[in-house]
Amino acid sequence: MKKLIPERPNGNSLLREWTGPQTRDLILNPGGFGLGKVPERYRPTATTQSVCGYCSTGCSLEVHLQEGEGVNLSATKEYPVNLGMACPKGWESLRVLEANDRAVEPLLRGSDGRLRPVDWEEAATVFCDRFKKIKETYGSGAMAWLGTGQITVEDLAFLGALGKFGMGFRHGDGNTRQCMATAVVAYKESFGFDAPPYTYQDFEDSDVLIFVGANPCIAHPIMWQRVMRNRNRPEIIVVDPRKTETAMAATQHYALEPKSDLVLFYGLARLLIENGAIDENFIRNSVDGFEEFAEFVQSFELGYVSEVTGLGVEQLKRFASTIAEGRRVSFWWTMGVNQSHEGVRLAQSIINLALMTGNIGRPGTGANSITGQCNAMGSRLFSNTTGLIGGYDFLNREHRDKVASELEIDVDRIPDQNCWAYDQIIQGIEDGVIKGLWVVATNSGHSWIGQKRFKAAVEKLDFLVVQDMYHSTETAQLADLVLPAAGWGEREGTFINSERRIGRTRKVRKAPGKALSDFNIFRILAEYWGCGDMFKKWDSPENVFRILTRLTKGRPCDISGITGYDMLEERGGVQWPYQEDNPDQRQQRRLFEDGRFYHPNGRARMIFEKPRRLPEPTCSAYPYVLLTGRGTSSQWHTQTRTAKSEILRKLYPKNVYVEISPTDAERLGVKKGELLKVMSRRAEILAAAYITPTVKSGQVFMPMHYEETNLLTNPSFDSYSRQPSYKHCAVSVERVS
Numbered sequence: 001m002k003k004l005i006p007e008r009p010n011g012n013s014l015l016r017e018w019t020g021p022q023t024r025d026l027i028l029n030p031g032g033f034g035l036g037k038v039p040e041r042y043r044p045t046a047t048t049q050s051v052c053g054y055c056s057t058g059c060s061l062e063v064h065l066q067e068g069e070g071v072n073l074s075a076t077k078e079y080p081v082n083l084g085m086a087c088p089k090g091w092e093s094l095r096v097l098e099a100n101d102r103a104v105e106p107l108l109r110g111s112d113g114r115l116r117p118v119d120w121e122e123a124a125t126v127f128c129d130r131f132k133k134i135k136e137t138y139g140s141g142a143m144a145w146l147g148t149g150q151i152t153v154e155d156l157a158f159l160g161a162l163g164k165f166g167m168g169f170r171h172g173d174g175n176t177r178q179c180m181a182t183a184v185v186a187y188k189e190s191f192g193f194d195a196p197p198y199t200y201q202d203f204e205d206s207d208v209l210i211f212v213g214a215n216p217c218i219a220h221p222i223m224w225q226r227v228m229r230n231r232n233r234p235e236i237i238v239v240d241p242r243k244t245e246t247a248m249a250a251t252q253h254y255a256l257e258p259k260s261d262l263v264l265f266y267g268l269a270r271l272l273i274e275n276g277a278i279d280e281n282f283i284r285n286s287v288d289g290f291e292e293f294a295e296f297v298q299s300f301e302l303g304y305v306s307e308v309t310g311l312g313v314e315q316l317k318r319f320a321s322t323i324a325e326g327r328r329v330s331f332w333w334t335m336g337v338n339q340s341h342e343g344v345r346l347a348q349s350i351i352n353l354a355l356m357t358g359n360i361g362r363p364g365t366g367a368n369s370i371t372g373q374c375n376a377m378g379s380r381l382f383s384n385t386t387g388l389i390g391g392y393d394f395l396n397r398e399h400r401d402k403v404a405s406e407l408e409i410d411v412d413r414i415p416d417q418n419c420w421a422y423d424q425i426i427q428g429i430e431d432g433v434i435k436g437l438w439v440v441a442t443n444s445g446h447s448w449i450g451q452k453r454f455k456a457a458v459e460k461l462d463f464l465v466v467q468d469m470y471h472s473t474e475t476a477q478l479a480d481l482v483l484p485a486a487g488w489g490e491r492e493g494t495f496i497n498s499e500r501r502i503g504r505t506r507k508v509r510k511a512p513g514k515a516l517s518d519f520n521i522f523r524i525l526a527e528y529w530g531c532g533d534m535f536k537k538w539d540s541p542e543n544v545f546r547i548l549t550r551l552t553k554g555r556p557c558d559i560s561g562i563t564g565y566d567m568l569e570e571r572g573g574v575q576w577p578y579q580e581d582n583p584d585q586r587q588q589r590r591l592f593e594d595g596r597f598y599h600p601n602g603r604a605r606m607i608f609e610k611p612r613r614l615p616e617p618t619c620s621a622y623p624y625v626l627l628t629g630r631g632t633s634s635q636w637h638t639q640t641r642t643a644k645s646e647i648l649r650k651l652y653p654k655n656v657y658v659e660i661s662p663t664d665a666e667r668l669g670v671k672k673g674e675l676l677k678v679m680s681r682r683a684e685i686l687a688a689a690y691i692t693p694t695v696k697s698g699q700v701f702m703p704m705h706y707e708e709t710n711l712l713t714n715p716s717f718d719s720y721s722r723q724p725s726y727k728h729c730a731v732s733v734e735r736v737s
């Protein structure tokens with residue numbers, strides 16, 4: 001395979017294997033054959049590359065083939081993302097395809113209430129008949145889908161175009177609402193387009209890295225390895241109520257009160273302005289709204305900020321002076337920010353800090369939202385849910401015309417309104433407005449905030465279709481029709497990672513039984529629906545990819561210069577933008593190098609607002625804050641995949657646990673491993689006590705990987721992005737005596 005990996009500007013070849021400090025347990029192959037003798041039957045005869053299908057880091061994996069079939073994996077050394085590293089989930093990607101609860105044929109619920117196998121013809125006929133009946137009876141506003149950031153760009157585009165333009169679904173959203181909606185809205189308002197500006201090289205080039213509500217040691221382990229390669233002896237600051245693995249590795253940890261971040265960042269902004277630590281030139285040339293912002297933050301005096309955040313005045317001063325003294329300061333945020341009742345303004349308060357200190361558009365800087373799933377970025381641009389496919393706007397007539405002409409469809413098929421968000425879809429089901437729901441590659445019955453409500457709501461549907469790799473998921477169990485899908489490694493396409501890099505993922509296995517790739521499922525359904533003609537050119541993932549590249553022409557995410565999959569492979573992936581005319585050929589590119597943003601006047605905007613009250617503060621009946629998030633680097637979300645690897649299962653606790661501080665444990669008289677009753681206003685669950693000083697007194701932490709967690713969480717949302725605030729609700733904790 002031809003490889004073209006250019007030298008980095010500093011002369012270090014990306015081809016050179018890295019030998020610096022590393023978290024060995026994260027990057028060693030924990031059970032593959034890399035360390036021992038390779039059994040005969042697994043000796044590879046060829047090797048190919050494929051981007052990993054879990055997290056948004058987007059590592060490239062070397063898939064070793066025997067007679068065309070993937071039998072083992074290692075990490076690609078030459079890929080600019082992971083440079084020869086992978087985490088346990090990546091290493092175990094092939095094993096989870098072999099599980100015995102794979103969905104191997106379509107399943108239809110009969111009048112006896114049981115799911116029975118049917119063939120694809122019957123499944124497709126039932127799908128179309130039932131949805132068409134709903135449409136005829138109640139109108140297209142009664143149909144919705146929930147998609148994902150875990151299928152390919154081509155699949156997402158197909159689902160979105162088929163759903164809205166072909167079948168006339170009015171509503172479609174996805175699990176990226178649970179994850180990235182806040183960053184999307186924040187960037188759009190501040191920069192004029194949803195545009196994370198960085199490249200992973202920035203992890204290595206910074207001299208100050210600030211992680212807010214992010215735990216990359218667990219959630220993005222290979223991004224963290226890139227931080228470990230930084231040779232500037234950087235200050236690493238972590239802002240997280242818990243002393244996470246990342247906080248332990250940091251040089252400064254600010255364990256603020258949960259959800260006090262907005263006050264903290266306004267307070268820091270005030271300090272920086274007061275100390276003259278701002279970049280006046282940059283502000284003058286590139287930023288709108290600074291004067292108003294400077295006035296607004298005046299009221300965030302040190303004493304007040306200290307009281308709200310629980311951080312000492314000296315700590316606050318040290319934090320501010322670290323930013324002021326840094327030459328290349330990068331700000332990174334993930335779910336501790338996005339999943340908040342005021343997430344959008346919080347993300348923008350981080351963006352404001354980067355803008356006013358001129359820490360954007362230069363190496364090692366940026367206001368950088370880290371995405372979650374392998375293709376969350378693809379979902380943002382191409383899912384045709386929140387935004388019109390290709391980075392366009394449903395409300396803009398010119399945009400609709402352009403998309404219609406590029407896709408060769410009648411413009412009247414393109415809605416001129418935005419559709420409902422995830423929570424509104426569920427509300428719509430509760431209200432009896434939505435009657436048919438199609439769930440693709442997400443497990444809402446486990447992951448949705450206030451899970452009980454979701455499960456009760458779907459009982460009201462006339463028709464629930466679940467398209468998944470496994471028939472055993474919490475959501476598939478509720479379905480009227482289960483469509484068996486191929487998983488990672490069983491289909492072709494592309495993912496877009498956190499640094500906007502488009503990479504190829506490949507078919508190296510045949511899907512089991514009658515399972516089909518999502519792409520082929522969409523093709524079949526289009527035919528049976530009677531809109532196959534609209535998609536006659538959508539006959540292979542690569543052809544769809546080419547259609548999409550043309551569609552983006554002229555947008556900030558313009559990738560019209562990418563000629564096809566070969567180009568992605570030859571270059572170690574390509575970051576957007578990559579225009580047809582005179583594209584920037586560098587392999588590592590960041591946005592805003594010229595200080596120009598995407599608003600019509602080319603300037604960025606500082607946006608701010610008074611902090612809001614907590615939706616559910618603690619009280620005497622529910623005195624603890626429940627924090628939730630990722631538990632280990634070996635667990636993925638609702639565990640439909642990772643629980644199927646024997647090796648991964650050894651790396652994390654089987655049953656649900658709750659992390660509690662030694663102080664609270666002692667007060668309650670709780671011993672390690674003892675069962676605790678955790679109650680919120682919505683539910684009561686049992687979880688084993690895990691006593692640890694990493695959580696503070698008055699707080700408890702539960703990983704999201706166990707079904708119980710979202711029985712407790714409180715369905716509250718950011719009002720601009722409608723992203724759920726998963727990381728804060730009030731609970732009580734008791735011994736089970």
Ligand SMILES: Nc1nc2c(c(=O)[nH]1)N[C@H]1C(S)=C(S)[C@@H](COP(=O)(O)OP(=O)(O)OC[C@H]3O[C@@H](n4cnc5c(=O)[nH]c(N)nc54)[C@H](O)[C@@H]3O)O[C@H]1N2
Pocket residue numbers: 055056179212213214215216218219220239240241242244257258259260261334335336337371372373627628629630631632633634635636637727
């Ligand atoms: N192993 C593994 N990796 C994953 C995933 C997985 O399931 N497993 N999922 C992927 C996905 S989709 C995503 S979105 C990412 C998520 O990646 P992260 O966001 O890094 O992970 P989380 O653990 O959800 O949340 C990060 C931190 O936010 C903190 N936090 C909670 N409340 C607050 C607050 O009020 N303020 C601040 N500053 N911090 C707070 C939590 O204590 C937690 O440590 O991970 C991706 N990577």
Ligand SMILES: Nc1nc2c(c(=O)[nH]1)N[C@H]1C(S)=C(S)[C@@H](COP(=O)(O)OP(=O)(O)OC[C@H]3O[C@@H](n4cnc5c(=O)[nH]c(N)nc54)[C@H](O)[C@@H]3O)O[C@H]1N2
Pocket residue numbers: 148150151175176178179335339372373440441442443444446447448449467468469470473485486487488518628629630636637638639640641703704709710713726727
């Ligand atoms: N309490 C709490 N809850 C949370 C969070 C939190 O921090 N705390 N985080 C939220 C976040 S950030 C996220 S992203 C969500 C994730 O929530 P989900 O999206 O519900 O989680 P997954 O387990 O990844 O579900 C993906 C589903 O798709 C299936 N699947 C995998 N690959 C394919 C494929 O190629 N095709 C098809 N058709 N199916 C496939 C899997 O088997 C699985 O059932 O959870 C959210 N929920």
Ligand code: SF4
Pocket residue numbers: 052053054055056057058059082085086087088089090091220221222223
């Ligand atoms: S860090 Fe993410 S992309 Fe890389 S191997 Fe692990 S799960 Fe896959």
Ligand SMILES: [Mo]
Pocket residue numbers: 178179180372373
């Ligand atoms: Mo996510």
